[in-house]
Amino acid sequence: MRKIVGTVFVSLDGVMQAPGGVNEDITGGFAHGGWQFKFPDPAADATLGATFDGYDLLLGRRTYDIFAAYWPYVEGEEAKLGETFTNAGKYVLTRGDQPLEWENSHRLKSMDDVAALKEGDGPDLMIWGSSEVYPGLLSAGLLDRLTVMIYPLTLGDGKKLFGDGTPAGALRMVDHQVTPSGTIIATYEPAGPIPEGASVPPIATAREAERQRRMQEGTW
Template sequence: MRKVTGGAFLSLDGVMQAPGGPTEDYTGGFDQGGWLFRFGDEGIFDTVGSLFAGEYDLLLGRRTYDIFASYWPYVEGPEAEMGQAFTRAGKHVLTRGAQTLEWENSHRLKGVDDVAALKQSDGPDLIIQGSSTIYPELLAAELIDRLVLMIFPVTLGKGKRLFGEGTPAGKLRMTDHKVTAKGTVIATYEPDGAIPRDASFPEPSTSQREQERQARMREEKW
């Protein structure tokens, strides 16, 4: 069975939109595109290199696929080798649209069931890049095996987030971590089941003021 790893560049406030450049994705009025390179941290290179070492396929949302397909097949210079590797890799695109996937070795996935079937098939492990919108449903379906989060000491205020609407509640277990010289936290997590329902909570207040506060919450007036 294939493993699915999500590798993401994040700000401290959870934004992952357009780390690569100002024109990458400015939808929603996002004006901090290219923040990864504006901040800069060579300490992440070993982690990125390890993530893409060996054989792998890419698992992408449609918008990230469009970004990659418009850039990586045409890139020259030092990044050309990565572009060639991405072209050789299988690119599995989770999309409900019918647009043509022209980049070679590209394959359409219509829904979560297709991702589950892909995981059960033979082939290299899968790496998610970008693709913020696919994380909630893949986490809910328990299809992600590992998260490698590179969390930069910067806040961006707004933008697309890794854990967006629809993200399920659940525990994560940290399996590795380090901090770069510039303060980027590189943390690796694996899903670890449901949040326990039972706990030893402190006794709630029985004061009149607390009872009034509880009543306001129930009435949505708090």
């Protein structure tokens, strides 16, 4: 059985859109493309270097389009990484029928297809970008590990890592690092439902009763 693992770059306010290039993803009027490269971090780069080889890729369709328009053509220092991505199997979760022309690309139509792929033999599956993939993977219990690289900035508007449809659930930290440049690198594994337990009990006062009434009415 394969494992499904993700590595994602996010801001402190949870935005993951377009870390790599100015025009990588301008949907929604996003104006901060390429933000990750404005915060160079050798320690974070060293961590990333260990994540590229030995994986197939699991991508959403938009991230696949970004990769397919760049990595097969890149030259210079990045050419080797481009070759690694080209040679890897690329599994694209998409409802559309658009051609997937990059070598070694395969279409997945549903989470059932992802589950079947995971049950098979082959390299582990690495997710890059692909914000819309995570809610479904978490809901289906298919995500095995997630490394979040949190950079020291806020971006305001933009696509979030955990968007609509993300289920409630617990995560267990299995590794962490804070780099000298201030990047937080934290790795998590799913840990089941949110534990049940005691919370701060309310105090039965007239003010609390009034507050509860207003919350129920939507006027609080």
